[in-house]
Amino acid sequence: MLGYIIRRILAVIPVMTIVAVFVFLLLRLTPGDPAAIIAGDMATPAQLERIRTSLGLSEPLHEQFITWVGLLLQGDLGTSLISNTPVTQMIGQRVWPTINIAILTIVLSVLIAVPMGVLAAWRHRTWVDYVVMAFSVLGFSIPVFVIGYLFIQTFSIGLGWFPVQGYVAPSEGFGAFLSRAILPCLTLATIYVALIARMTRASMLEVLGEDYIRTARAKGVKEIVVLFRHALRNAAVPIMTIIGTGFALLIGGVVVTESVFNIPGIGRLTVDAILARDYPVIQGMILLTSGLYVFINLIIDLSYTFFDPRIRY
Amino acid sequence: MLRIQERLFRCTSLGRGMALGLLAGAALMTGSSLATTPAGAEGKTVTAVMHSGLRVLDPIITTAHITRNHGYMIYDVLVAVDENFEPQPQMADWTISDDNLVYTFTLRDGLTFHDGNPVTAADAVASLKRWGKRDSGGQLLFDVTESLEAKDDKTLVWTLKSPFPALLEIVGKQSAVPPFIMPERVASGSADEAITDYTGSGPFVFVEEEYQPGVSVTYRKFEDYVPREEPANWMAGGKNVKVDQVKWVTMPDAQTAINALMSGEIDYIEQVQIDLLPILETSENVTVETRDELGYQTIGRMNFKYPPFDDVKIRQAAMMALSQENVLGTLIGNPDYYTICGAIFGCGTPLADDSGSGTLTSGGDIEGAKKLLEEAGYDGTPVVLMQPTDVVSLTAQPVVAAQALREAGFNVDMQPMDWQTLVTRRASQAKPSEGGWNMFFTNWMVPEINSPLISPMLNGRGDDAWFGWPEDDEIEVLRAEFIAADTLDKQKEVAVRIQEHTLENVLYIPLGQYASPQARSNKLTGMIPSPVPVFWNVEKAD
Numbered sequence: 001m002l003g004y005i006i007r008r009i010l011a012v013i014p015v016m017t018i019v020a021v022f023v024f025l026l027l028r029l030t031p032g033d034p035a036a037i038i039a040g041d042m043a044t045p046a047q048l049e050r051i052r053t054s055l056g057l058s059e060p061l062h063e064q065f066i067t068w069v070g071l072l073l074q075g076d077l078g079t080s081l082i083s084n085t086p087v088t089q090m091i092g093q094r095v096w097p098t099i100n101i102a103i104l105t106i107v108l109s110v111l112i113a114v115p116m117g118v119l120a121a122w123r124h125r126t127w128v129d130y131v132v133m134a135f136s137v138l139g140f141s142i143p144v145f146v147i148g149y150l151f152i153q154t155f156s157i158g159l160g161w162f163p164v165q166g167y168v169a170p171s172e173g174f175g176a177f178l179s180r181a182i183l184p185c186l187t188l189a190t191i192y193v194a195l196i197a198r199m200t201r202a203s204m205l206e207v208l209g210e211d212y213i214r215t216a217r218a219k220g221v222k223e224i225v226v227l228f229r230h231a232l233r234n235a236a237v238p239i240m241t242i243i244g245t246g247f248a249l250l251i252g253g254v255v256v257t258e259s260v261f262n263i264p265g266i267g268r269l270t271v272d273a274i275l276a277r278d279y280p281v282i283q284g285m286i287l288l289t290s291g292l293y294v295f296i297n298l299i300i301d302l303s304y305t306f307f308d309p310r311i312r313y
Numbered sequence: 314m315l316r317i318q319e320r321l322f323r324c325t326s327l328g329r330g331m332a333l334g335l336l337a338g339a340a341l342m343t344g345s346s347l348a349t350t351p352a353g354a355e356g357k358t359v360t361a362v363m364h365s366g367l368r369v370l371d372p373i374i375t376t377a378h379i380t381r382n383h384g385y386m387i388y389d390v391l392v393a394v395d396e397n398f399e400p401q402p403q404m405a406d407w408t409i410s411d412d413n414l415v416y417t418f419t420l421r422d423g424l425t426f427h428d429g430n431p432v433t434a435a436d437a438v439a440s441l442k443r444w445g446k447r448d449s450g451g452q453l454l455f456d457v458t459e460s461l462e463a464k465d466d467k468t469l470v471w472t473l474k475s476p477f478p479a480l481l482e483i484v485g486k487q488s489a490v491p492p493f494i495m496p497e498r499v500a501s502g503s504a505d506e507a508i509t510d511y512t513g514s515g516p517f518v519f520v521e522e523e524y525q526p527g528v529s530v531t532y533r534k535f536e537d538y539v540p541r542e543e544p545a546n547w548m549a550g551g552k553n554v555k556v557d558q559v560k561w562v563t564m565p566d567a568q569t570a571i572n573a574l575m576s577g578e579i580d581y582i583e584q585v586q587i588d589l590l591p592i593l594e595t596s597e598n599v600t601v602e603t604r605d606e607l608g609y610q611t612i613g614r615m616n617f618k619y620p621p622f623d624d625v626k627i628r629q630a631a632m633m634a635l636s637q638e639n640v641l642g643t644l645i646g647n648p649d650y651y652t653i654c655g656a657i658f659g660c661g662t663p664l665a666d667d668s669g670s671g672t673l674t675s676g677g678d679i680e681g682a683k684k685l686l687e688e689a690g691y692d693g694t695p696v697v698l699m700q701p702t703d704v705v706s707l708t709a710q711p712v713v714a715a716q717a718l719r720e721a722g723f724n725v726d727m728q729p730m731d732w733q734t735l736v737t738r739r740a741s742q743a744k745p746s747e748g749g750w751n752m753f754f755t756n757w758m759v760p761e762i763n764s765p766l767i768s769p770m771l772n773g774r775g776d777d778a779w780f781g782w783p784e785d786d787e788i789e790v791l792r793a794e795f796i797a798a799d800t801l802d803k804q805k806e807v808a809v810r811i812q813e814h815t816l817e818n819v820l821y822i823p824l825g826q827y828a829s830p831q832a833r834s835n836k837l838t839g840m841i842p843s844p845v846p847v848f849w850n851v852e853k854a855d
């Protein structure tokens with residue numbers, strides 16, 4: 001197991017190197033000029049050139065790359081070309097709202113979706129199953145911003161239960177955090193509940209047909225134990241995969257939800273950086289996201305051994 | 314149901330694993346320090362949603378309006394303009410020598426930087442010199458400057474080589490780059506590198522530790538600021554701060570901002586999308602108003618270097634095809650918020666005159682444009698028209714213009730792109746078929762184009778001119794005449810000739826003026842009309 005983990009961690013190095021080179025070159029080939037954003041509409045070509053020089057953008061491409069990689073190896077992601085703020089500081093400010101929202105969303109999704117999927121499988125081809133599947137189709141089909149606006153209209157403006165927008169860190173009061181995070185999390189959870197519930201149902205249907213389930217029932221084991229101890233645990237591997245992938249997607253940025261609920265997360269940071277051609281921020285974000293994907297995939301793979309002891313690395 | 318779930322999760326390893334792991338994770342994350350705190354959390358706070366996020370903190374290096382607005386929060390200026398466009402003393406009074414060559418400014422008492430040091434003439438000199446390297450009006454002024462020196466701590470002397478009657482107007486300009494006064498140690502740096510020390514001289518202090526680029530910025534009342542005694546008037550007068558903090562937050566979604574204002578979570582929206590106004594009008598707690606009566610001028614600019622717009626007749630044909638009504642009707646929709654205006658210096662300004670605007674303000678003349686195009690011998694050369702797709706205030710103009718130009722007989726190649734691509738491409742002097750362009754559109758705040766001294770489109774110095782690069786000696790002669798004009802009447806006389814020349818040669822196409830409504834909570838009072846949203850004089854009820 002330890003050898004496997006080390007091998008997986010070492011595999012990150014070539015992955016990240018390829019990502020770094022690819023992102024660096026791709027960005028430089030994209031039309032756009034951060035100096036034009038900084039200088040504004042009235043700048044003359046000469047002023048633009050002077051700003052480009054001061055930002056180091058007039059240097060040959062290979063020199064820019066070497067400078068960037070040199071800083072990267074020291075753990076320095078560089079400085080934003082637009083705001084002059086260290087990229088690590090910017091990511092540090094914006095990553096926590098995203099992580100916290102992602103965790104709460106996944107917790108809510110699992111708490112709702114897994115029992116729903118189990119129920120749907122248990123009551124296969126009954127009205128319960130149809131209701132769960134109908135909800136899943138709706139969850140996939142309705143655009144997330146529509147759900148967000150509906151929640152805001154109903155729970156914030158209509159009933160006045162929650163604030164319309166904004167984000168408060170849990171450290172400043174868990175109640176305040178929850179009151180602002182609940183609607184965006186429920187909005188995001190709508191999709192993930194649909195996804196996880198469908199996956200749970202499919203996996204459970206497969207497992208519920210197995211001989212050992214029939215044996216357990218024949219032995220008089222309570223149905224709830226059959227479902228959740230015997231069946232669900234054996235159906236857990238694909239469910240964990242979908243949960244892990246979902247979590248990685250959430251961390252990667254949920255721009256629309258962040259915009260609708262005004263959450264200063266990394267999704268918006270990335271989009272803003274792309275629109276402004278803020279190269280160091282885009283590079284830092286893509287590296288971070290790639291690293292997180294690799295890490296989460298590793299965690300998912302390791303979790304398989306917990307649910308299915310037959311799996312060995 | 315909840316109890317059932319609790320039981321289910323208690324008895325399964327999956328539930329236990331997931332719930333414990335994730336909840337533990339959530340608990341670990343509580344150390345995060347980032348927050349968009351609720352309004353009113355720290356003293357009396359005004360929470361405002363501005364038109365864009367603040368990302369560049371140096372108001373001299375950029376012409377971005379949000380950075381200029383930031384500049385007005387934390388810096389003061391020597392001279393400011395009132396609602397009659399008259400320069401008024403702000404940090405300094407002045408005297409002018411009889412030969413109009415020497416301006417002596419005297420700083421008023423009580424001026425202090427946010428670090429506690431007094432504002433001196435040396436600080437002002439350094440700030441003006443740095444500004445003069447960046448601002449187009451400042452560059453004109455420094456072209457005729459013999460010397461600018463601090464005579465003592467309170468006095469600075471500006472000596473000119475030749476009279477420059479518009480000196481006070483230029484030093485008092487509020488857009489796009491006003492000469493903000495910074496400490497000498499800050500202002501003595503390069504004009505091409507952004508400052509990193511934000512010690513201000515104005516009524517608010519920038520709270521650096523709470524700043525999140527593009528997300529939020531907090532300004533605290535500067536307790537030692539001494540306002541002028543005159544009442545606030547446009548950008549001039551006393552800057553009395555009556556709240557503890559002003560917080561600017563960025564909301565990328567216009568609907569969210571409106572919801573937040575209606576629910577009382579924020580106090581002010583700087584620019585409201587006009588199609589969303591009916592929602593706000595249903596709220597009793599919100600007031601919609603236009604505090605910047607001049608608003609914006611939307612314009613089209615052609616590339617003078619390449620066919621077909623290197624031919625003045627073809628430029629005239631294009632202008633003839635366009636109708637301000639069509640453009641503004643599509644862009645804004647509600648006639649309450651736009652004005653058909655043929656004045657290149659903007660309607661409502663001292664130099665406003667609509668000579669030569671002809672068909673532009675009377676619905677366009679497609680038939681006339683066809684005829685003119687035929688006379689010019691247009692050979693069907695494609696017109697590469699750049700259309701930004703991600704700036705709401707600029708998406709309609711290219712579409713309307715393309716339709717009108719096609720009807721007139723132009724072969725239009727409209728190319729959609731994001732704004733960043735557009736600003737890069739418009740700087741290219743390559744042929745339109747090789748990555749260049751023929752026409753684009755943009756918007757200016759009227760105070761940015763209300764004088765030939767500052768309007769970038771009226772520069773006729775070829776490759777040194779603004780994008781489009783017209784070579785026009787006559788406009789340069791006219792601008793020199795304007796600089797020499799020492800009375801408003803003389804300036805107006807020259808301005809009319811500039812107006813006629815500009816439209817006859819189609820240096821650019823003014824496509825009308827529009828206002829940008831703002832919305833505020835009724836708890837906010839005392840907001841003054843001004844071309845820049847300012848937060849002094851504002852009171853907030855409990």
